[in-house]
Amino acid sequence: MTEFPxxxxxxxxxxxxxxxxxxxxxxxxxSIADALPGGPDRFKIVTQPDFNWSLDEKKYTYPNHRGIDHYHRFKEDIALFAKMGFKCYRFSIAWSRIFPQGDETEPNEAGLKFYDDVIAECLKYDIEPVITISHYEMPLYLAQHYGGWKNKSLIKFYERFADVVLTRYHKQVKYWMT
Structure with missing residues (x-):
C-alpha cells in the first residue's frame, strides 16, 4: 500500500x-447566494429581466438558508473531520458575515468571532485551515445598490474585506485562495 508523502x-x-x-x-x-432560489431552473429565474433579488420564501426554496447548519454544528463537524484523518479543511469566509452590506468601514465582530472559533477548532485537532476568501458570493446589497462587479467601487470593498481577514488570521492560517 502506497502512503501519502x-x-x-x-x-x-x-x-x-x-x-x-x-x-x-x-x-x-x-448574500446573493441567500437570494438565489433552489432547484434546476434557478439560473433561468435569476437571468430574467424582471427577476427581483428578494427573499420571496413563499415562491422559492432556498436550501442554503439551513445548509447543514455548520454555523451551529461546526465543532462536531470538525471533530468528525479529525476522526476521518483530515489534515486540512478548506472553507470559505462569507463576505456578508464580515461586512453585512459590503460597503461598511468596520467589520461585524460577531462574524469574525465565528471564524475565530472555526479556525481554533481546526487547530485543536491539528487540521490546517485553508481559507478561500470569497467563494462566488458577495453581499446582496452590493449587487442591488452598486450593480455588482461591473462597478469599480467593489474593488475597494473587496480589498477591505480581504485585508480584514488576512490581517486577523495571518498567524493561524498558512494557505489562502482568493
Missing part, C-alpha cells in the same frame, strides 16, 4: 454559502 494535506472542502446556514444570525447580511 510527508506533508500531504488530506482533507475536505466546503463553501460558506452552501453549508453554514445561520443566514440571518450573528449580524450576517444577505
Amino acid at each position: 510527508k506533508g500531504f494535506l488530506w482533507g475536505g472542502a466546503t463553501a460558506a454559502n452552501q453549508l453554514e446556514g445561520g443566514y440571518r444570525e450573528g449580524g450576517k447580511g444577505l
